[in-house]
Amino acid sequence: MEQLEKRILLALFLIALILPLFMDDYVLHIIILSCFFIMVASSWNLLAGYSGQVSFAHMALCAIGAYSSGLISTHLNLHPFLTIIIGALAASFLGLIIGVLTLRMKGSYLALTTIAFSEIIRLVLNLEYKVTNGSVGLSVPGLFGDVSSKIPYYYTALGLVCLVVFSIYKLVYSNFGLTVRSIREDETAAAAMGVKVVKHKVIVFVISSFMAGIAGGFLAHYNMLVSPELTTITQMGMVIAMAVIGGLGTFIGPIIGGLSLELISEYVKEFGNYHLMIYGLLLILVLRFSPRGIAGLLKKKSRVQNNPIIKSKGLENEVQK
Amino acid sequence: MLKVEGLTKHFGGTKALNGVSLEVEKQEIVGIIGPNGSGKSTLLHNITGLYLPDKGNIWFEGTDITNLPIDKRARLGIGRTFQNLRLFKLLTVWENLLVPAIQLKKPKKEMEEQAAELLELVKLSHLKNEQAQNLSIGQQRLLEFIRAMMLDSKIVFLDEPTAGFHPNMIQTFIDTLQELNRRGKTFVIIEHNIPAIMEISTRLVAIAAGEVLMSGDPHSVHSNPEVVEAYLG
Ligand SMILES: Nc1ncnc2c1ncn2[C@@H]1O[C@H](COP(=O)(O)OP(=O)(O)OP(=O)(O)O)[C@@H](O)[C@H]1O
Numbered sequence: 195m196e197q198l199e200k201r202i203l204l205a206l207f208l209i210a211l212i213l214p215l216f217m218d219d220y221v222l223h224i225i226i227l228s229c230f231f232i233m234v235a236s237s238w239n240l241l242a243g244y245s246g247q248v249s250f251a252h253m254a255l256c257a258i259g260a261y262s263s264g265l266i267s268t269h270l271n272l273h274p275f276l277t278i279i280i281g282a283l284a285a286s287f288l289g290l291i292i293g294v295l296t297l298r299m300k301g302s303y304l305a306l307t308t309i310a311f312s313e314i315i316r317l318v319l320n321l322e323y324k325v326t327n328g329s330v331g332l333s334v335p336g337l338f339g340d341v342s343s344k345i346p347y348y349y350t351a352l353g354l355v356c357l358v359v360f361s362i363y364k365l366v367y368s369n370f371g372l373t374v375r376s377i378r379e380d381e382t383a384a385a386a387m388g389v390k391v392v393k394h395k396v397i398v399f400v401i402s403s404f405m406a407g408i409a410g411g412f413l414a415h416y417n418m419l420v421s422p423e424l425t426t427i428t429q430m431g432m433v434i435a436m437a438v439i440g441g442l443g444t445f446i447g448p449i450i451g452g453l454s455l456e457l458i459s460e461y462v463k464e465f466g467n468y469h470l471m472i473y474g475l476l477l478i479l480v481l482r483f484s485p486r487g488i489a490g491l492l493k494k495k496s497r498v499q500n501n502p503i504i505k506s507k508g509l510e511n512e513v514q515k
Numbered sequence: 516m517l518k519v520e521g522l523t524k525h526f527g528g529t530k531a532l533n534g535v536s537l538e539v540e541k542q543e544i545v546g547i548i549g550p551n552g553s554g555k556s557t558l559l560h561n562i563t564g565l566y567l568p569d570k571g572n573i574w575f576e577g578t579d580i581t582n583l584p585i586d587k588r589a590r591l592g593i594g595r596t597f598q599n600l601r602l603f604k605l606l607t608v609w610e611n612l613l614v615p616a617i618q619l620k621k622p623k624k625e626m627e628e629q630a631a632e633l634l635e636l637v638k639l640s641h642l643k644n645e646q647a648q649n650l651s652i653g654q655q656r657l658l659e660f661i662r663a664m665m666l667d668s669k670i671v672f673l674d675e676p677t678a679g680f681h682p683n684m685i686q687t688f689i690d691t692l693q694e695l696n697r698r699g700k701t702f703v704i705i706e707h708n709i710p711a712i713m714e715i716s717t718r719l720v721a722i723a724a725g726e727v728l729m730s731g732d733p734h735s736v737h738s739n740p741e742v743v744e745a746y747l748g
C-alpha cells in the first residue's frame with residue numbers, strides 16, 4: 195500500500211475515533227451504516243477484485259448471516275455477540291457450497307448462477323412467514339439489549355470494520371494474496387505455475403462469505419430487525435457500485451467507496467430516491483475515466499512518474515489522458 | 516527423464532497428434548520444428564497437462580504422469596511458457612516471478628535471491644517493479660521464460676520463445692538458456708527461427724501432420740529431404 199493511502203486511512207480512523215464527541219446520533223447512525231457497507235464492499239472486493247470471482251450472491255450470504263444470527267439469538271437465547279459468529283459460519287458454509295458449484299464458471303455464467311441463488315434466497319425470505327416473518331421482517335434482540343445510546347454500537351461497528359479490513363489487508367499482501375491475484379490474471383497460467391487454483395478460489399469464497407455474514411449479523415442486531423430488503427438486487431448493485439467506484443481490486447477503494455457513497459445517498463435521500471441515479475452516473479464516469487476508481491486516481495500519478503517505458507517513449511501525456 | 520509413447524489427440528475431425536513417441540534425456544536441449552498446425556503446441560499441452568491425450572502415456576522421471584493435473588506436474592518440475600504469452604499482466608515483474616516459488620513453499624530469502632539472479636541473467640532487473648503488461652513483447656517472453664525457471668523446473672518447455680524479439684535480444688536469450696543448461700536444466704524448444712534453433716539445440720525433432728518425421732543431429736534433420744519437403748509443401 196502506498197504512503198498516501200496509509201495516511202488517508204489513518205486520518206479517517208482518527209476522525210472516526212473522536213467523532214462521537216461532537217456529532218449527534220443521526221451522524222453516528224450514518225457512520226454505523228457506512229461501516230456495514232465498507233465491510234460488505236471490501237469483502238466482495240476480496241472475492242471479485244482480487245480473485246476474479248464476480249459473484250452476485252454476496253448480499254444473500256450477508257442476509258444468511260443476519261437471519262441465522264437473529265433466529266438463533268431469539269430462539270436459543272444466546273448472546274448476539276456469539277450468534278453473529280455462528281451466523282457468519284452459516285454464511286461461509288453456504289459460500290463454500292456456492293464456491294464449489296460455480297468453480298468452473300466464468301464471467302456471465304458465474305454472474306447468472308449467483309443471481310439465481312440470490313433470488314431464491316430473496317423469494318424464500320419474502321414468502322416464508324412462520325420462521326422468518328416474510329416481507330415484514332424479523333424482530334431480533336439488540337446487541338446491547340435495551341440500551342438506546344448509539345455510542346456502544348458505533349464503537350462496535352468501528353472495531354468490526356477495522357478487524358475485517360485489517361484481515362483483508364493481511365490476506366491481500368501475503369503470499370496467499372499474491373497467489374489469488376495470479377488466478378484472477380490467468381487461471382491456466384497460474385495452474386501451469388503450480389497454483390492449486392480450486393483450493394484458493396474456494397478459500398476466498400469462504401472467507402469473504404464469512405465477512406459478509408459478520409456484517410449482516412451486526413446490522414441485524416443494530417437495527418433489531420432483519421428484512422429481505424437486504425437481498426434485493428438493488429442492494430447488491432449498491433455494494434458493487436461502492437467497490438467499483440472506490441476501485442476494484444485495490445485495498446483502499448471499497449473503504450472510500452463505501453463511506454462516500456453511503457454519505458452521498460443519505461444526503462440525497464431527502465430529495466427522494468435519487469441516490470441510485472447518482473450511483474449509476476458515477477459508475478459510468480469512473481469506468482470511462484479511471485477503471486481503477488478513486489483509488490486509481492490516487493495512484494496514477496506516481497505510476498506514470500516511475501514508469502521507465504512510458505517515460506522513455508514520451509508517453510506521459512498519453513497516459514495522463 | 517521424459518518419455519512419451521503413442522500420444523494421440525483428436526479435435527473433432529482433426530488429428531492434431533497421431534501416435535507421437537519421444538524421449539528426452541537430462542540436460543538435452545531438444546528443438547522441435549514443423550510447419551504451422553503440425554501439432555507442436557498440442558504435444559506440449561499434452562505433456563504439461565493442459566490437455567489430456569486420447570491415447571498414449573507420459574512418464575516423467577519414472578512416474579506415469581499421463582493423468583496428473585497441470586499444477587501437480589508443475590510442482591514436480593515441469594515448467595513451460597505459452598506461444599501466445601500468458602503472464603500475469605497486472606502483476607509486477609517481481610510478483611510474476613514469486614508466484615511459482617510460493618507454490619513450492621520456498622523460504623522468502625531463497626526465492627528473492629533466485630528471482631534477482633534470473634532477472635540479472637535476462638537483463639530485466641531495472642523493470643522489476645513494472646507491471647508485466649508494460650513490457651515489450653520480447654521482454655515479456657524473457658520474463659515468461661524465467662518465470663518458468665522459478666518452479667525449479669527440471670525440464671522446461673518453451674513455445675516459440677523468440678517470436679517478436681528485437682534481434683539483439685536473441686543473444687541474451689541464448690546466453691541465459693545455455694547458462695541454465697550448464698547448471699543441469701533440460702529444455703524442449705518449439706521454434707520457427709531456424710538459425711537460432713540450429714545454434715542452441717543438441718537434437719532436433721521434426722514434426723509434420725501430428726507425427727514425428729525424424730529426430731537426430733540438428734544438421735542432418737534440417738537438411739533431410741523429407742523435412743524440407745514437409746516445411747515447403
Ligand atoms: N483447442 C483446439 N480445438 C480444436 N482444434 C485445435 C485446438 N488446438 C489445436 N487445434 C488444431 O490442431 C492442429 C495442431 O495445432 P497446434 O497448435 O498444435 O499446431 P502448431 O504446430 O503449434 O502450429 P503453429 O506453428 O502455428 O503454432 C491444428 O490443425 C489446429 O487447428
Ligand SMILES: [Mg+2]
Binds near residue numbers: 555556557598674
Ligand atoms: Mg504452436
